[in-house]
Amino acid sequence: MKNLVILGGGYGGMRILQRLLPGQLPEDVTITLVDRNPYHCLKTEYYALAAGTISDHHIRMAFPEHPRLKIVYGEIVSVNTEEKQVILKDKDPVNYDDLVIGLGCEDKYHNVPGADTYTYSIQTMHKSRKTYQALNNLGGGATVAIVGAGLSGVELASELIESRSDLNIKLFDRGAHILSAYPERLSKYVESWFTKHDVEIVNNSNITRVEPNLLYNHDEAIPCDVIVWTAGIQPSRVIREMDIEKDRQGRAVLTPQHFIPGSDSVFVVGDCASLPHAPSAQLAEGQAEQIVQVLLKKWANEPLPESFPVIKLKGVMGSLGKKHGFGLVADRAITGRVARLLKSGILWMYKYHNG
Numbered sequence: 001m002k003n004l005v006i007l008g009g010g011y012g013g014m015r016i017l018q019r020l021l022p023g024q025l026p027e028d029v030t031i032t033l034v035d036r037n038p039y040h041c042l043k044t045e046y047y048a049l050a051a052g053t054i055s056d057h058h059i060r061m062a063f064p065e066h067p068r069l070k071i072v073y074g075e076i077v078s079v080n081t082e083e084k085q086v087i088l089k090d091k092d093p094v095n096y097d098d099l100v101i102g103l104g105c106e107d108k109y110h111n112v113p114g115a116d117t118y119t120y121s122i123q124t125m126h127k128s129r130k131t132y133q134a135l136n137n138l139g140g141g142a143t144v145a146i147v148g149a150g151l152s153g154v155e156l157a158s159e160l161i162e163s164r165s166d167l168n169i170k171l172f173d174r175g176a177h178i179l180s181a182y183p184e185r186l187s188k189y190v191e192s193w194f195t196k197h198d199v200e201i202v203n204n205s206n207i208t209r210v211e212p213n214l215l216y217n218h219d220e221a222i223p224c225d226v227i228v229w230t231a232g233i234q235p236s237r238v239i240r241e242m243d244i245e246k247d248r249q250g251r252a253v254l255t256p257q258h259f260i261p262g263s264d265s266v267f268v269v270g271d272c273a274s275l276p277h278a279p280s281a282q283l284a285e286g287q288a289e290q291i292v293q294v295l296l297k298k299w300a301n302e303p304l305p306e307s308f309p310v311i312k313l314k315g316v317m318g319s320l321g322k323k324h325g326f327g328l329v330a331d332r333a334i335t336g337r338v339a340r341l342l343k344s345g346i347l348w349m350y351k352y353h354n355g
Contacts, residue, residue: 002029004295005086005096007076007238009035009063010043012102012269012284012291014354019292021066026299030068032094034086037125038073039063040354043104044281045347046122047152050131050228051159053322060125061354076103076238081266098265098295101252102288103236105271105279107229114210115147119229122152134226140166145215145224147207148231149173150181151318154190156230161197162321169198170224172205172217172231179318181278182333186326189335193320207231233279235272247274256307257294258287264298267291277313286311317343 004020006013013033020031042059049056063071075089079101085093107123109115120131135144144160146153149171157171171178171194177187178194178201194201202217209216215224234240235250244260245253251274252260258273260266269291270284277283290308297304317327317339325340326333334342 002097002299003032003095004029004098004100005032005034005094006100006102007034007079007086008102008104008270009033009037009040010102010104010270010284011281012288013100014040014063015285015288016100016269016292017064017069018354019289020295021064021069024292024296025066025068026296029299030070031066032070032072032096033063034072034074034076034088034094035063036073036075038071041125042347042350046125046128047156048159049125049128050120050122050135050156051163052132052136053159053163056125056129061351079238079242079266081242081260081263084265096265098267098298100267100269100291101236101239101272102269102284103238103272105233105235106237108232108234109229110232112207112209115207115229118210118212119147119227121229122156123233131226131228135160135164135167135228138164138167138225141168142225143168143170143223145170145172145222145227147172147205147215147227147229149175149178149201150230151179151316153228153230154179155319156228157194157199158197158320158324159322161199165197168200170200170202170222172202172207172215174205174231176203178203182326182328185333186328186335190318190320190326193324233271239268239272249274251275257304258291259294264304267294275311277311280313280316282313282316283311286313317346319343 039060045059048054074091077087121127146157179187205217208219215222252268253274258267269287271279315329319325326335327339
């Protein structure tokens with residue numbers, strides 16, 4: 001029996017399971033899924049969990065069940081490609097014939113002293129729960145600093161101000177406008193929403209260090225009761241420590257078939273992969289579809305596809321609390337209630353088809 005090992009039950013790993021199970025998995029192949037959590041997590045909704053507007057029950061889903069699917073819960077230490085083993089903390093190694101690494105990303109602190117120690121995160125379910133406790137245990141009038149005004153920072157700030165209008169929220173961004181990756185129209189719309197809801201935007205910021213309850217912007221100390229870091233991501237430590245070719249962001253450089261050059265048994269999917277688009281759940285799922293095609297060809301001893309079409313993204317949606325939103329659909333900017341309804345509909349469809 002061949003063993004396909006999938007590291008991480010995120011969007012890419014989940015899509016591979018859905019495509020292979022129950023009908024496409026060859027009789028001589030088993031699957032082992034390795035994850036720290038006993039369920040699939042909707043990472044795109046961690047901001048709402050941290051803000052306290054939903055419970056984690058609403059953003060977790062059971063993994064598929066199948067006689068030839070084994071789930072191993074544990075912490076991944078490293079991957080030994082020579083021995084074809086995944087090394088786990090305090091558990092026996094897991095042997096593989098084919099391996100898909102989909103371990104997602106971690107916060108990137110840009111060498112800012114104290115940032116990794118004195119800030120909170122929304123990168124994992126566990127960290128989002130801790131952030132929720134810190135934020136929702138604050139007294140009235142407390143100050144919350146959110147460092148980073150990309151999609152995650154904006155969604156967290158907007159959800160939190162609706163949940164806790166008594167808080168003073170400061171959103172720090174190093175650009176002249178928040179959401180710098182989006183069209184200016186969207187940036188200005190979101191900025192005006194924040195102004196209306198008394199969220200302070202600190203543009204052109206430069207966070208130089210973090211201390212307990214102190215955030216230094218251009219070396220000026222700003223007292224804060226809680227500091228949340230959403231100012232950048234990097235690939236999982238496991239990928240960073242592997243002796244493989246990487247791009248400038250530390251992501252794994254891959255062949256057109258999505259495996260590591262020189263090793264057609266190790267695939268990388270999602271945030272750890274060097275791809276032409278910014279990391280997203282949609283991109284990971286599109287990549288996973290292509291990886292499944294490669295695996296099925298390989299297992300059938302057929303020639304592998306020489307290339308794949310470019311993965312087309314339908315767009316990206318962001319929320320501003322429960323009633324407003326913004327986004328790009330087919331390169332068209334949309335704002336307001338329609339955008340929020342679209343995002344809610346996409347989430348409902350995902351849960352319906354995967355639950």
